[in-house]
Amino acid sequence: MKEKILTGALVALLTFRGMSAPALAGSEDVMVDNAWSRASIGMNRPGxxxxxxxNVGDEPVTLIGLTTPLAMMPEIHETKTNAEGVSSMSPAGEIAIAPGESVALEPGSLHAMLMRLQEPMTEGETFPLTLLFDDGGEVSVEVPILGIAARGPED
Structure with missing residues (x-):
């Protein structure tokens, strides 16, 4: 019983801090930190x-998708810039994370694209985002919504 109480307290603490809670199967070795997003201008543009x-474990993990009640089409996208300085964005597909390695989702690179928003992303609020892994595991994180000009989780 004491173990269940401690596990529940850990899940609550990690969720409050914008980090992931323990997950299932091989994805239990996945931790998420520094989650953040920017406020949106209405719902017509993606967030x-x-x-x-x-990946803090000894085996590779593969991120295969995302879910959130905030957007009907959440996907991992990648921004690339060609030699002429023209940027384009496209779905990244599956992302393998080697043991002991990390993957940064950040502006101008890999990121969680939130298309078909169901409500505006309002500064000061949060939303749940669940990462889906090929082992059937899920890792959920509560993502804080910062100001529209935020450049990182510290803004």
């Missing part, structure tokens, strides 16, 4: 979320 995903 984005950023974070660092750590």
């Amino acid at each position: 984005a979320a950023y974070m660092t995903i750590h």
Whole structure:
């Protein structure tokens, strides 16, 4: 019983701090930190979320998707800039994270694209985002919504 209480307290603490809670299968070795997003201008344009995903285990893990009640089409996208300085964005597909490695979802690179917003992203609020892994595991994080000009989780 004491173990269940401690586990519940850990999950609550990690969720409050914008970190992931323990998950299932191989994805139990995934930790998420520094999750953040920017406020949106209404619902007509997509939003984005950023974070660092750590694989603290001994086996590789593969991120295969996202879910959130905030957006009907959440996907991992990647921004690339060609030699002429023109940027384009496209779905990144599955993302393998080697043991002991991390993947940063950040502006101008890999990021969680939140298309078809169901409500505006309002500064000061949060939303749940669940990362889906190929082992069937899930890692959920509560993402804080910062100001529209935020440049990182410290803003």
